[in-house]
Amino acid sequence: MWNRRLTLTILLALLLTLVPVHAQDAGGGGTLIGAFDVGPGGAPKVIPFMDTAGRTWLSKIFSPLISWNADMSALEPQLATEWSSNEDSTVWTFTLREGVVWHDGEAFDSEDVVFSLNLALNPDAATNFPGFSSLSRESVASITAVDAFTVEVALNAPNPRLPFFMIFAWVLPQHALADLNPADYQTTDWFFTNPVGTGPFMHDEYVADQFWALVPNPNYFRGAPKLDRLINRYFADETSALLALESGEINFTYVSGDVALRLQEEGTYQIYDGPSGVTNYFIFNLRNPVFQDVRVRQAFLYAIDRTAIAETVLKGTAAVVPCIGAFPSMWPDASELNDYAYDPAMAADLLQQAGYDTAASYELVTYYNNQFHLDAMAAQQAFLAAAGINIVPLAQDVPTYNSYFYTGEGWDISYRGVGVNVGNFPFSFYEVGGQPTTDGAPLMGELFPELQALIDAARVEADADAYLGLLQDICKFQNENALEGYMWTAVRFGAGSNDLQDFYWFPAAGGGPYEDHAELWSVGE
Numbered sequence: 001m002w003n004r005r006l007t008l009t010i011l012l013a014l015l016l017t018l019v020p021v022h023a024q025d026a027g028g029g030g031t032l033i034g035a036f037d038v039g040p041g042g043a044p045k046v047i048p049f050m051d052t053a054g055r056t057w058l059s060k061i062f063s064p065l066i067s068w069n070a071d072m073s074a075l076e077p078q079l080a081t082e083w084s085s086n087e088d089s090t091v092w093t094f095t096l097r098e099g100v101v102w103h104d105g106e107a108f109d110s111e112d113v114v115f116s117l118n119l120a121l122n123p124d125a126a127t128n129f130p131g132f133s134s135l136s137r138e139s140v141a142s143i144t145a146v147d148a149f150t151v152e153v154a155l156n157a158p159n160p161r162l163p164f165f166m167i168f169a170w171v172l173p174q175h176a177l178a179d180l181n182p183a184d185y186q187t188t189d190w191f192f193t194n195p196v197g198t199g200p201f202m203h204d205e206y207v208a209d210q211f212w213a214l215v216p217n218p219n220y221f222r223g224a225p226k227l228d229r230l231i232n233r234y235f236a237d238e239t240s241a242l243l244a245l246e247s248g249e250i251n252f253t254y255v256s257g258d259v260a261l262r263l264q265e266e267g268t269y270q271i272y273d274g275p276s277g278v279t280n281y282f283i284f285n286l287r288n289p290v291f292q293d294v295r296v297r298q299a300f301l302y303a304i305d306r307t308a309i310a311e312t313v314l315k316g317t318a319a320v321v322p323c324i325g326a327f328p329s330m331w332p333d334a335s336e337l338n339d340y341a342y343d344p345a346m347a348a349d350l351l352q353q354a355g356y357d358t359a360a361s362y363e364l365v366t367y368y369n370n371q372f373h374l375d376a377m378a379a380q381q382a383f384l385a386a387a388g389i390n391i392v393p394l395a396q397d398v399p400t401y402n403s404y405f406y407t408g409e410g411w412d413i414s415y416r417g418v419g420v421n422v423g424n425f426p427f428s429f430y431e432v433g434g435q436p437t438t439d440g441a442p443l444m445g446e447l448f449p450e451l452q453a454l455i456d457a458a459r460v461e462a463d464a465d466a467y468l469g470l471l472q473d474i475c476k477f478q479n480e481n482a483l484e485g486y487m488w489t490a491v492r493f494g495a496g497s498n499d500l501q502d503f504y505w506f507p508a509a510g511g512g513p514y515e516d517h518a519e520l521w522s523v524g525e
Contacts, residue, residue: 027216029226029522032251032500035241036232039254039370039492040278040417041511043398044234045208047191048170049120049127052402056511057232058170060214060518062197065094065113065166068514071506072277072421075163076515079108079171079198080151089158089462094166096149100221102173103195103202110145115174117143117153124182131406131428131435133165134459160462164423167513171198200225200518209234225519226502238370245269245495251523252496252505256372257317260493272494272505278417279326280318280373282364282485287445288412295354297482301340303347303387309379310488314372318488323475326420326489332472337479347387358388365394366415367401372490377415380487408437408445415487419509425471427455444484451477499524 036057037044043054048062059067065080082095100108120129121137130136141154153162173196180188192206200222201214212232216225233250235241241253255263263269282300284291291297310318322337323330331337351358364377377393384391391413404410418426428434430451435443454477458470478484492507502520506512 027224027226027228029228029501030524031229031231032227032503032521032523033231033233033249035235035244035250035253036511038235038238038241039494039507040276040368040373041492041507041509042254043511045192045399047186048172049125049129049168050186051168051170051510052128053398053510055513056505056508056516057212058511059199059513059516060201060230061195061199061203062170062172063199064513065169065171066163067167068508068512070504070515071274072508072512072514075167075423078513078515079113080166083163083166085160085162089160089162089460090155092153092155092159092162093146094151094153096151097221098149100198101219102176102198103217103219104173104176105219106173106175108171108173108198109148110151112171112174113151113169114143114145115178116172117169119172119177119182119185120169122182122185125185126436127185128406129168132168134159134428135162135165136433158460158462160460160467161423167424173197201227201230204229220519222517223519226522227518230518230521242495245497248497251500252494252503254370254507255493255495256370257315257491257493258371260317260495261315263495268498270496270498270500270503272496272507273491274507275326276417276419276490276492276507276509277326277421278419278492278509279321279324279489280376280415280417280487281321281324282487283414283416283444284484285408285412285414285445287408287439287441290356290360291412292446293354293356294481295350296356297485298340299347299350299354299356299387300384300389300485301482302343302350303389304380304383304485304487305342306340306487308342309376309383313375313379314488314490317372317493318490320488321486323478323486324418324420324426324484325471325475327422329468330420330422330471330475332476336476340482344383344387347389351388356388358390361390361392362412363394364391364413364415365396365401365405365411367396367398368415368417369395369397373415376487380415406435406437406443408435408439408441408443413485417509421509422468422471425458425474427459430455448477448481448483451483 046054063079067076067078069076080094081097085092120127141156144152146152176196195203200220202217204215205213214230218224244250245253264271286292306320429443454474461467494505501522501524504516508514
């Protein structure tokens with residue numbers, strides 16, 4: 001008996017030792033079921049460093065070095081708490097958060113960061129990180145663990161805005177993935193069967209195309225989450241998710257503007273909204289000689305009444321943009337811009353001058369399948385048809401679209417969105433090698449030396465005002481040359497049940513990542 005009692009005492013003592021620091025505070029907040037990957041910011045089955053979107057969910061399991069703050073107005077420390085550079089921005093030093101442990105109890109340190117960045121930049125892994133981060137194996141001289149909580153990134157060229165790109169730097173556990181062949185990175189099932197992160201929630205159960213369930217991480221560095229369970233339900237489209245919300249099956253989903261306005265009037269749901277920071281536009285594939293003619297590209301803009309679509313079809317939930325920049329601060333004075341006001345006669349004249357074949361028809365490929373964009377594309381199709389331009393919208397799921405779009409092959413025109421802000425401009429889209437195209441050309445198929453010179457200057461400009469001036473010059477060039485078919489930037493919405501407490505959602509481009517303090521979320525009675 002004594003031995004048994006002693007054994008039980010020892011076991012109890014060991015168990016108490018193993019209970020995580022915040023375990024006693026975790027749970028009790030109910031189960032929150034959301035459609036977190038519905039809408040343009042979502043992307044089911046996405047994994048770190050391949051995340052063109054879907055970061056709202058990824059950030060529940062994994063942590064980046066840095067994220068956006070709640071409204072994307074500034075950067076927020078995550079696994080990196082401080083960062084600084086040398087005078088010419090070629091050496092960046094990141095101070096890491098101490099006391100963080102992985103979901104499996106192993107300690108996090110600088111070797112994990114070095115491992116993750118090297119993996120993300122490994123050509124065999126072929127991740128999207130080089131394109132997102134403006135880094136490459138060639139541009140990075142070294143990544144060094146200075147000590148257990150300090151990492152130094154040395155670059156071969158100045159990069160004054162590197163911290164803005166570190167929001168894409170997810171940190172993965174070296175101890176769990178050290179034996180993974182980088183060539184198998186995109187096909188390993190580890191991310192869906194046994195993922196280990198440092199985020200607020202831990203993997204519990206994943207059923208492909210149905211749901212992903214998480215449980216609280218009692219050791220989360222901002223404190224143990226209140227929820228008992230967090231579940232991401234997958235839906236084929238926004239309509240299915242909305243029906244689930246209205247039937248009480250789920251607590252949250254993305255909704256389009258017209259739905260948000262209706263729900264807001266009914267007063268039965270909490271509505272979350274904000275600027276998407278995403279510019280919706282046509283990208284023309286200049287590998288097709290038809291679109292190399294600036295008159296054809298300008299005809300697209302004159303042919304579409306963008307203002308009418310924004311005000312009527314999109315019910316005032318979108319604002320027309322003059323270039324790829326989503327925010328007015330990135331635009332020059334209006335007097336320097338062509339507003340491409342609706343002028344079908346001008347469009348027809350330009351097409352005739354260019355010898356455009358009005359019998360031709362082109363697919364308008366897109367990954368948008370929600371009503372907001374389907375309505376917009378239907379209107380675009382009608383306006384263009386009236387001017388003699390025939391397009392056929394073709395909506396695809398994100399994996400299918402991503403499987404070929406970035407190669408530069410298999411498409412002529414795409415209606416898409418890109419997150420653009422002062423800290424994170426998509427320079428790589430316009431550069432040789434910026435995207436992994438099959439022919440090595442820029443994504444749209446052609447390099448513009450004048451634009452490249454502006455990009456080269458902006459990349460190394462450390463003065464904030466001068467940098468903004470260069471972005472405005474880029475906007476002017478894009479606008480004048482109708483480099484792309486610039487449409488609008490939208491206000492985006494989410495709808496949640498009234499029993500959600502301290503829940504936060506922001507329509508960040510690609511889903512952020514941004515600080516949403518998921519550890520505070522709960523579901524009331």
